[in-house]
Amino acid sequence: MKAFIKCLLQFEGKGTDLCKGILGTVSAYYGCVEAQGRGTLHCHMLIWLEGGLNPNEIKDRILQNGEQSFKERLLQYLEDTISTCIPELPEVDITIPNQNSHPCATRGVNFLDTEDDLLRTMCEKDLHLLAKKCQTHRHSNTCWKYWKGPLESKECHFDLDKKNVHPISFADPDTGEITLKCLDGLVNHFNASILEAMRCNMDIKFIGSGPAAKAIMYYITNYITKSNLKTHVALAAMETAVHKLEAYDPNEDDCMLRAKKMLQKCAHSMISHQELSAQQVCSYLMDFEDHFTSHEYRRLYWTNFESFIEKCNPSPECSKKNKKTRSENTGNEKTHRDEIDEEDELTNDIILEDNADDLEDPEEMEV
Numbered sequence: 001m002k003a004f005i006k007c008l009l010q011f012e013g014k015g016t017d018l019c020k021g022i023l024g025t026v027s028a029y030y031g032c033v034e035a036q037g038r039g040t041l042h043c044h045m046l047i048w049l050e051g052g053l054n055p056n057e058i059k060d061r062i063l064q065n066g067e068q069s070f071k072e073r074l075l076q077y078l079e080d081t082i083s084t085c086i087p088e089l090p091e092v093d094i095t096i097p098n099q100n101s102h103p104c105a106t107r108g109v110n111f112l113d114t115e116d117d118l119l120r121t122m123c124e125k126d127l128h129l130l131a132k133k134c135q136t137h138r139h140s141n142t143c144w145k146y147w148k149g150p151l152e153s154k155e156c157h158f159d160l161d162k163k164n165v166h167p168i169s170f171a172d173p174d175t176g177e178i179t180l181k182c183l184d185g186l187v188n189h190f191n192a193s194i195l196e197a198m199r200c201n202m203d204i205k206f207i208g209s210g211p212a213a214k215a216i217m218y219y220i221t222n223y224i225t226k227s228n229l230k231t232h233v234a235l236a237a238m239e240t241a242v243h244k245l246e247a248y249d250p251n252e253d254d255c256m257l258r259a260k261k262m263l264q265k266c267a268h269s270m271i272s273h274q275e276l277s278a279q280q281v282c283s284y285l286m287d288f289e290d291h292f293t294s295h296e297y298r299r300l301y302w303t304n305f306e307s308f309i310e311k312c313n314p315s316p317e318c319s320k321k322n323k324k325t326r327s328e329n330t331g332n333e334k335t336h337r338d339e340i341d342e343e344d345e346l347t348n349d350i351i352l353e354d355n356a357d358d359l360e361d362p363e364e365m366e367v
Helices: 002-008 055-063 068-081 116-134 192-198 211-225 231-246 254-272 278-285 302-312 316-356 362-366
Strands: 026-035 041-049 291-293
Touching: 002 192, 026 278, 041 278, 055 068, 116 192
Parallel strands: none
Antiparallel strands: 026 041, 026 291
8 A cells, every 4th residue: 555655646745745646646645444344455545636626616617608628628537547347358369477367466567578569468458357357346145235125126235237338428417417438337447557556456436526426425434434443452451351350359249240250251252253354463463554644633523523513503404303302302201290290199198098097186187
């Protein structure tokens, strides 16, 4: 990842002269390392480009009548940066080194020992084999795990389908949403240069305008902010808990001992049910980073922040929900009070009846 940031993104560090990388001039980035179901480590990264417009500005520029040139240049940049189909095989039949092996297990074409007239053809064949092996989606049970509709019309969770074909790139004139040209609906979008250099599966999205931009931002930020329980933190917590539980106290009774044993079992269960792959273990032991960032960020306590915003600028929807909740709680409290009052009256009657025989003066009972 450090080589990717330095060599491909050409980001030397904050405060230095910005260089133009494979995607353009990068002004900032943030990436989080995560392990997938099979344990393989991968990184989700957001990249900000120098001079880039925010989604609202892009939408306004696209929808303006006099900004046709801006829309054309933006679509041209996206088509040049993001590939959405498997490149064709070169017409010339040529053999490349290790073409019978998995393309991710090889270094690709050697630029130094290859003649110039054959280099382009060999790179085209290498890219075709690499994209076909790494970027072609094959449906599995994971694709349907969130599907709740009828089986005959189930849709892939990753929105990859043969029907998702668009012959040209265009921008919706009403919403400003950008749709890239796609000739193969089962191909994960990729950048050819990054794929050739990294030689692994990748997915690249442009966060522009429209509902798709909001969905992509939610998806990416959800992954970036998702934190797993650190192994060393869990082990340290369990060690502290075990030491406290094992401390001998002669005044403890059987109930306290059973409670300690239960907590000890819970601590062991918490650790034993945490899945760690060999890659994760090696990454922690070798002290590799679990996130990559170009800037330092301040912590945001979302609950307090949300409460502050709601106090300063109350939301009509939240206020309506709060009023409804308070009215329901008030109704429940009244009902509960009525029950308590009835019980108190009944109890007082019983007490008065029980004590009536003990009273010498009947007037004392009335008082």
